[in-house]
Amino acid sequence: MPPLDLSIGLGTSGLDDPETCTETVVAALEAGYRHVDTAQMYDNEAAVGAGLAESDVDRDEVVVATKVHPENLAPEDVRETARASLDRLGLDRVDLLYVHWPIRAYDAERTLPVFDELRDAGLTDHVGVSNFTPDLLREAREILEAPIAAHQVECHPRFRQSELRELADSFDHRLVGYSPLGRGEILDDPEVAAIAERNDASPAVVALAWALDRGIVPIPKARGDHVRENLRAIDLDLPASDLDALDALEPGDRQIDPDDAAWNR
Template sequence: MPPIDLGLGLGTSGLDDPAECTESVVTALEAGYRHVDTAQMYDNETAVGEGIARADVDRDEVVVATKIHPTNLAPADARETARESLDRLGLDRVDLLYVHWPTKAYDPEATLPVFDELREEGVTDHVAVSNFTPDLLREAREILESPIAAHQVECHPRFQQPELRELAAEFDHHLVGYSPLARGELLDDPTLAAVAERNGTSTAVVALSWALARDVVPIPKSTGDHVTENLAAPEVDLSADDLAEIDGLAGGGRTIDPDDAAWNRE
């Protein structure tokens, strides 16, 4: 089993309004979420931390994840900014600390040992990576002393990441899927709509249920009623036929594809 339990999470990328971000975190935690994902890049760690503090949920019940900005991945910067993230979050540790993108200041031999140090020093309980290619993932495993607890990548029914899902099973870490609704592009998908109608739910919940059934931890960004709506995903039992139909959507592209992403440099 992976070294940490993860369930459906609340993604906070794009929650730029501090009040809305804080309220979404409070709503999510009090509705039953126990996994909140943020990043230095999102510029909302303070608002996320306020939501965690305000929610009527014990901090130790919540998996809190943040990510080091790619420009902060030189050793001294990673050490300093990881602690700055804790200050903004109002926490004494995070559960997951990610390398956000293996770009900019990322140097595996220099960067990754700092993540081991931060884990040893109690800044984070677990080390994680994001947006790595299979080769970079294998390299990181060789360099790190800590186990990789999670690998976060874009993953949804139109971009299903079969190789990285297989590696997650082989290496015994979670594959965490961001943009699990393809930035809203899946909401009008006719295949998902048909599956949703058969199951008496929404296309969003079907997409999230597919991810969970395929051992992917989805972290949808949600506000308002969608926060609680998405929480229904673990309760939906998609049939083998439903899953096969959704699997047939594979073949689409990424919705997040920066020019300097690792997969564009290989």
């Protein structure tokens, strides 16, 4: 299996209206995105699939990722709902299938072998995990036969995930950053705004450029003009002094922090 080529992606959490979701996926692919992220939890896989189908971009050029709901992580439920996700997406395989949260029905010894099974059966090219702690990540690596291709977690300049980034380098997987704008908090951050002004860019583009420079794959949510605007991050070459300033920002709190998350146990 070739390595997973992950670029900046379109996050689709919150794209609840089917028409808007489909239009956004089409617009993103036309703008140049080649990575689209969805999940059973988002209840929009069918709309994402419609966007993939309506786009003129060849399917094999796009990394399509989805995630199995934490309530669906018992073995038979993984098998059944992963196939249902493919049906909704209108695909015979996804490029990347994640364990969305290691909670509720998740049992490492029972859940993870089914992801190997689905990969062996050709339903996914790669296996990923999301919202794992360092200890759970190490455990998953011991159980899975497939290499972990990606670990998706909240990551932005005020929540930099240094330990998980180091583990991603050590374990040779990609760290995918959701909420790369801190659920909008970064957009109103005065220190980020100052860096943005110096570089003639928006705070969003600065935050995304920081992520890309630091080896993080950001998956911003966006609609309308922001879809194309976010791609400016690919070409923004922030000075080392500004990257260092972003690394030195006072850490903030998680924006996504459910009570039953693994790190709250």
